[in-house]
Structure formats: C-alpha cells, structure tokens
Amino acid sequence: MIEQAHLKLLSALVAMLLIPLSVNAQNYKPAGDKIKTKWAEQIDVNSVLPEYPRPILQREQWKNLNGLWDYSIQGVGEPKPSKADGKILVPFAVESSLSGVQKRVGKHNELWYETTFEVPEQWNGKQVLLHFGAVDWKTEIWINDIKVGSHTGGYTPFSFNITPFLNDSTETLVVKVWDPTSEGPQPRGKQVKDPEGIWYTPVTGIWQTVWLEPVNEKHIQDLRTTPDIDNQLVRVDPLIENTTYGDIIEVTVKDGDKVLSVSKASAIETLEIPITNQKLWSPESPFLYQMTVKLISNGATVDQVESYFAMRKISKKRDEKGIIRMQLNNEDYFQFGPLDQGWWPDGLYTAPTDEALKYDIVKTKELGFNMIRKHVKVEPARWYTHCDKLGILVWQDMPNGDDAPIWQNKKYFDGNELKRSAESEEIFRKEWKAIMDYLYSYPSIVVWVPFNEAWGQFKTIEITEWTAKYDPSRLINSASGGNHFQTGDILDLHNYPDPEMYLYDANRVNVLGEYGGIGLPLEGHLWKTDNNWGYVKFKNSKQTTDQYIAYAKELIELVKSGFSAAIYTQTTDVEGEVNGFMTYDRKVDKMDIEKVRSINKKVIGTIEK
Template identity: 40%
Template sequence: MPASESMSEAATSTSPAMAMSTPWTYQVTPDNAHPEHPRPQLTRPTWRTLNGLWEYVGRDADGVVHRGERILVPYPPESRLSGIGRRDERMWYRRTFDVPPEWRTGRVLLHFGAVDQIATVWVNHQLLARHEGGYTAFTVDITDVLRPDAEQEVLVRADDEGNRGTFAVGKQANQPGGILYTGCSGIWQSVWLEAVPEIHVTDLDLTPDLRGFDLVAHVAGASSPPTVDVSVALGDEQVTSVRGAAGERLRLDVPDPLLWGPDHPHLYDVTVRVVNDDGDVLDEVASYVALRTVRVAPDGDGPPRVLLNDRPVFLNAPLDQGYWPDGIYTAPTDEALRFDLERIKALGFNSVRKHVKVEPMRWYHWADRLGLLVWQDMPSLPVVLDNPPGPQAPPVAVARRRFETELRAMLHQLRNVPSIVVWVVFNEGWGEYDTARITEEVKSVDPGRLVVAASGVNCCHSHPDSGAGDVYDDHTYVGPGRPELAATDPRAIVDGEFGGIGLVVEGHMWPGEPLAYEMAPDRDRLTERYVELSTELEALARDRLSGAVYTQLTDVENEVNGLLTYDRRVVKVAVPVVAERNRAVIAAGSGQ
C-alpha cells in the first residue's frame, strides 16, 4: 500500500469528515507534496524542497501528548493529507537534510511559506528564529550553524491557540460550525532550502504603470551598493534593459507595451543580475511583471467607477474561501490550486475575492497567468458571531498589535502581485477598530491599489461607515444589494457579498446539517435563481455598481451554497448559462 494511502486511512479513521476526498487526494505521496518552486516571482535554480515526511509530536487541546508519529508537510495536522487528522495546540516537527558541497561557498537559507501561529526554529540544536503570525512567510539564514561533515537537523515548534488567542485567524475555529470552519495549525505551506551567493538579491520592488515599471533591487552582503543589470523580455525577445545601483529606483519603459487584464494577461519576464566592477555576475534572479493600473474615477460625466488601465471594468467575482476537505487550508496539489481559478474563468467571472485568508504565492501566480482580478482580504481577528448585530468591543491591545503587524507583512509580501487590485481591511466588523486610520495607512503603503475599509459596512458587526477607502461595500443576502451613496461621494460602490443559494448534492456532503441563505431543490432551479439574481445585477451594473461577489465558489464544510461541491467533483449549475450571464454583467458594468 502506498504511504499516502496508509496515512490517509489513518487520518480518516479519526473523523467521519476525513473520509471526503478530492480528485487529487490520492495523487499526493510523501515524494511529491507540492514540489513546485514556492516563490514564482523571485526564483533561482539552486533550491530544494523540504516538503515530505517529518517526525512529529503533538500536544492536543486536552494536554495529551502524541509521540512517534510522522506528518506529511505542508499539510496541517487537522487535515486528512497530513496523516494526523487531529487538532494540536503545540507541535514539534523534526527532520534531517543534506547540504550539497557546491552550496558551501555562499549562504544557505531556510524558507517557510507559513506556520500557524508562532514558529520557533532550531537548526543543529541552535535557536535561530521565532516568527509570529500564521499567514506570512519568513526566512532563516542557517549558514553559520551548518555541520561540515554530517546530516543537518531542523526542529520546528509551532504554537497555535486557534481562535482562543490573539492572532488573525479568518474563519478558523476551535469549535467549527455555521460559517466558521475547521482550524489550521502548524506548518501549512511549503518549507524549502535555497543557496545564494554572499552578495545576493533579497527582494524586488516592482511598481508598474501603462508605459513600463519602476524597479528597486534590494541586495545583501555588499559593503556598498553594487551594480545591477535588469533585462525585460516578452517570450524570447528582450524588449528593454537598464543598469544602475542596487537600492535605487530604476525606470524601465517598455516599447509598444502590452497591458495586463482579464482578457489578455500579458506578463513580461524580468531578469536581475548583480555584477561586480569587472562585469562578472555575482547573482541572478528571475521574476515577472505586468503593466496595469487600477483606480476609482468618474466615468466621463457618470458616477465613480473602477478603472482598469483607465477603462471602466466591472469586478464580477465569486467568494473563494480557500478550504479543502482533504487539506483544510492547504490545497492537495498545485494542479488543484489552478483548477479552482480555471473554473472561475470558465464560469465567466473576471475576478475573485480571496476571503479572510492569504494563499501560497503559487495561487497568486496562477491568478496572474490566467487573468483574474483579485480582491485580497486581510484575515480577521477572532470574533463571537452570536452577539447582537452592531459594533463589538475593540480587540485587546496585543491582538491589535499583532493584527497590524501581520497586515503590514501581508501588504509587503504580496505587493508585486499583478492580479491583486483590491485590499479589504475589515469584514462585517469582525475585530474591527480604528477603521479610518488603518485604511489610510494601507492606502499610504500602497497607493496603486484600491482599498475597501469595511466589507459589509451595512451589516452585522460593522462600525458606522467611516467614509474611508476607495470603495463602499454592501452585503445583502440573497440580494443583490442596492446600496446608495450621495452623488458627491467619490467612492465606487460594490456588492461585496450576495447570493448564497444552496443545493444539497448527496454523496458530496460534509457531515452535519447543510446551511445556505436559501435552498434550491435541484440543479435546474439553482441555475434559474442564479440567472434571476444576475439579471438584477446587470441592471445595477448599468447604473452605479462597480463590482459584485457571489457567495460562493465551492461548498465549505456545512455551507452548501457553492457553485461547486466541497470536493470539487460536481458543478452544481449549468456552466454555459452562468458564464453567459456573468459576461453580460461584466459588459453592462464596463460600458460595453
């Protein structure tokens, strides 16, 4: 029996929910767990994955310590694919690895895509790092503690209190139910090694417009700023280049520029080389960039609209929560990540709202490649949803500090992603506080994207409308909402959530009572209801509405209001009909 099957069966035996699989569940083995390069916008050939089987010890919420287990990284222990199928609050991961001799001439970096919530890292028994926050990447330079003649050892301790604690959690819950779901603990994104020269590129800043882009190359290891050569190519043809100093803003104008958008997601390849005075290449990294702008402005004499590349565009999106029955927070494979986005395109959408979760960088890579306009939520702090509607007390001080620290880290990590056009700071008042101040800070950090201060400002636990940000965001179920603003209000208007029509598909259900805002009896009626809502939406799009988010792409645990089942095996609507309606809405709201 393959190792993956025996591990899956062990995890399945702990919970009926773990029996649900996806088309990719049985493709996963310890030898092929997310083997792709985890950081597509900054690559070198000298890297290797540490995904696979790790030794594992977990202490659960009752204080019971489970020893002698193995876990498949990068799947969280709650998941079937991890081989554990249990929620632990303290986790110890250990494995050994080798460092190739040719890597010894420079630095060796250990990268973590995400570890929820606090990660402590030892290499060869030396404490090297402590990282807080479950949604952002971090890097450890392990060069100075490497052994010269033996295997290397890495030990990671992860501490995760779930939504009992003071970190952003999105919709993770220790007691899942309703619109809150199974939590994700510990390592849940790829772990990998990278060899870099002593003088090496650490990061790039890419700021595009409609004629080209500005680039800043950040370089470590040099006593003074070295020279960098930058070349830009489209396919096999170089289109422009520039030479300058690391750390300085370099301008690259692109002749006959091809702009990025949903219909034509043109990407330019970027190569950055660090060179010495003799012209020798000290380091080389590959990246990519897209030429596009987004802003809100009046459409001629009309109301404020979202403008992509100076042209009106209606952002028509499904809500995408990024949950998987077999991997929970971690998609089973890269193909599965891509599948969801390809299905969104096939359904006629041009956009997607990533709801209170930050995905691995490869998800954004596929959104860039496929041409989807991304609304990126900041994961929310824990919230009690049983309280009466209206603003709740502000989070405690340490939670506020951690939220803002992780928000800044998210903005930095995702700043170069072309497909992201909207930041969403708060959702329905969950953990909301100091709305205007934080929104203004986000806008000052990234003036080239739109900011939603409070998605669903009209409902739930949201604070009164602060007027901050670029977009007023309404939630109405089943809707669509018909929000109105004063004619002088400069913000665009969107229905940040609507829909939520459910359909139960037997044999494709998570255990428990199915939930939706309205139930349809069969596929035909669900499609009819979608057409009815979409027809109303089209009329609103012709008026002032600039975007809408339908709830939702897939079922999630007991929520059955997806266009697909949770296991991705059944599309619950007639795709040609829904796609035609979605394209009609986009055309109406884009002035076509």
C-alpha cells in the same frame, strides 16, 4: 563473472536505497473518512508539492523539504518529547486528512516537528536559507539543537540563514508551533475551536512548502515592481541583503525570448524602465513581461533571479452620469467574481497538488468571471502567479482576528469599532504589513480589504490611510459589508440572498461585496451528512441555476444604477456550507456552466468600456 558480481552488488545497493522510500509510502495514508478531492489520490509522499514555491522570484537551485516528518503534541511549556507520536505529511496541517494525523492541538498544547536533511555538496561555500511558506501561528526553529529563530503570523513566508549552524553532514531540523485559533487575538480567518455553520476546522502548524535555497552573502532578497502605464514605465525597487556601495542591479526585460531593454542602476536605487509600445495586462489579455535581474559586485554577477511584471492600472473615475466607476487601464471596467475561501476537504488550507490549486481559478474563468475575492485567507505564492498568468483580478482580504463589535450594515453614519489591546493592535499591523509586502508585486491584486463585516475592525480611518499611503497603486475597501466609515475608495454592501442597493455614496465606488449563497446539498459530496447550510436551498441543478440567473438579472439593473463590482458567494462548498458553484470535493459542478457563463458576461458587459 566480475561484471555479474558488480551488477548484483549494484542491484543490492539500489534496493537498499529504495527501502526507506517504500516504507514511507506504506506507512502513510490520509486520515479519517471525510470526502476528498480526486487529487488526494495523486499524493506521493516522496514528492509533495514539488513545484518551485516562489515563481515571481525564482533561482535555479533549491531543495524541497516536504514529506513525512516526525511529530508529537505536548502541553505548552513541556520539553520536546524523546519519542515521536508518529509521522505527519508536511506541509498539510495536523488537523487535515492529508497530514495522515487529523488531530486537534488547541491553545493548551504545542505541536513539535522533526526531520533530517542533507545540504547538496555543490552548495559548498554558499549561504543556505531555510524557507517556510506559512506556519500558523507562533513558530520556533532549531537546527542541530541550536535555536535559530522564531516567527509569528499564519499567512506570510519567512526564512532564516542557517549556514552557521550546519554540521556538513546530516542536519536535524526541529520546529515547534503554538496556535490558539479562536482563543487568541491573532488573524485566523474562519478557523474556530468548535466549527459549525460558516466557521471551519482549525489549521495548526506548517501548511505551505518548507524548502532550502543557496545564495551568496550578497543576494537579492525581494523585488518590488510598480507599473506606470500613463508614463509608460515600470519601477523596480530591489531589496538587497548585505549590499555595499558600488553594487549594481541589472534588469533585462523580455517579451518572451525577445530582449526589449537592459537597464542598470546602483543596488540602492529605484530603476525606472521605459516600456514602449506597452502591452497592457487584463483578464482578457493577461500579458506578462519576463524579467531577469542580476546583482553585480566588483564586476562579477553574485546573484541572478527570474521574475515578471505586468503593465496594468487600477483606478476610479466619475463617468458622464456622475457615477464613480472602477477603471482598469483607464477604462470603466465592471469587476465580477466569486467569494473564494480556498478551503479543501482533504488539505484544509492546503491544496493537495498544484493542479488542484490552479483548478478553482480555471473554473472561475470558465464561469465567465473576471475577478476573485480571496476571502479572509492568504494563498501560497503559486496561487497568485496562476492568477497573473490566467488573467483574474484579485481582491485580497486581511484574515479576521480578535473579536467583533456589533455588526450593522444599513446605517451609514454609525460605524462601530473594536477596542483592541495594544498586543492585538501590534499583531494586526505587523501581519497586515507583511501580507502587503509579500503580495505587492503581483499584478492580479487590485484591491486591499483590511476589514470584513466588523470582525476585528479598529481605528478604521487610521488603518485605511496607512494602507493607502503604503500602497497608493491599488484601491482600498476599508470595511467590506458594514460598520461603514467615510474612508477609503469603496462603499461595500453585503446582502443575502438577492442583490440590493440599500446605501449609495456619490463620492466613492459602490460595490456589492457579497450576495447569493444559493445552496444545493448533493449526497455523496457532503462534509456533514445533515444540518448543511445555505442562505436559500434548492433540490436540483436547474432550480439553482434558474435562481442564479434571476439574481444576475436583478444585478444588471443595479449595475446601471451605480454598482461597479459584485461578488457572489461562493466558489465551492466549504464544510457545512453548501452554496458553492462546485461541491467541496470539486467533483460536481452544481449549476449549468454555460448558462452561468452567458449571464455573467451580460452582467460584466453592462458597463461599456
């Protein structure tokens, strides 16, 4: 009888614990009636994007704060409301369907969030870091009614040590966000107040994972890895929080489970680690070395992280015909891929699941491409790790911001520039540096693109020279698509719909940075029921595939004439644009995959290695 009573009591307690979870699940549903991906159906409000958010610098312990939070929208400058407007599913932007809200905010309002959390008991004695993957745009944070910090920038991670402000019980987190979208000078990519054509819905607020992490006062803040295949070594630059003289970094390099080397140095020094019999990384063979990094202070290990790196080199060289070609690992290598904007009909900037995030990269590989141009957007860290593991080269754009001067693409000596305000310049420089710092150690990234089609383009030569000096290990594509200046490594032409070489620079790499845009609207898979847009439009898959192949055959001849890379628009449909290889909901491949793959391989093979 006593055992039965205990069982009944235990069952009642379990039921009580489950009530909040079931209530949360019942209260949530995606908002609106727009098309959605299959992954939207897999959303679990109690386990949203549960994967470790930063796999290139991974610790064992962490806590995910994603889930249903309170939200409210208030006028700028008004105090936090006493009552919430409702629930929002973090980390989906408030304008998205998956947020459960799908409301606009605008520059005259601020978005407030509130949630509670508990710090695990086993973290006692640790410093607790509060991490935000990305929040668009200006963020202010309170812990237990104490303002602990602020941040500007919509595309890079940031964190705060919140240890001094914790209550050792249930903690309250409040976040306030202001985002002027297209009414401000900040980087925003394709977001506009009134979306139409090639311009898309605003993305306001938290759009990447929010999480907690315990560390010691002395801990590894970042690792900057630089491969040098010519000298068969990798350089590891640690960034240590609260280091003191005498602290030591120990790096163990592994091939799978096999230990290749163990190296030690002062925590303020660069380690140069020999990599003998090096396995080179490429799209065809994306080998990654595993790395365990320890921080040792007074003989004790005070921090340990798991990381990885790759041995690969991106460079340029004039070939026997006098054409400057891009090289990968000291061999001529044609880079060919799609323009990838990273938008989702249900999550906008945020993929519904990690499987979805990876899916577009997998499809890109299936199509026979070896490269992606990440267009005027920056992705979560896991996206770049997927690229590293799957083997895909990445051109990383700076998201557009501010205004555009008159764009021209066919005059080589008449580049136009915007005169930005001092505030606008400062915003650009700060966020471009932050993006480069955030992404520096990902081997998949081979080209930086600070400006696209003149949008926000200013002081081109100065920005290019700074970018090249800050990261000499990659190529710089100064002005993709026009408003050309004779600076950087690349002359980048845009031409729609067919490929064309209307300019040529004998002293730089020549690329076709955008072309194609073949449209095929498919009923039942459209964001908009009418007024859909493509550079040219066809009625069925065969016509679309045939036109793609025709353009690819033209491209082959231009590769022989001097192009070293090409980028086709685009991976998926996006809102009103219907020129993707896939529909916006990723449910239909709009071209014959095998035929596209076959011709893509021929394009890439035009340059012999």
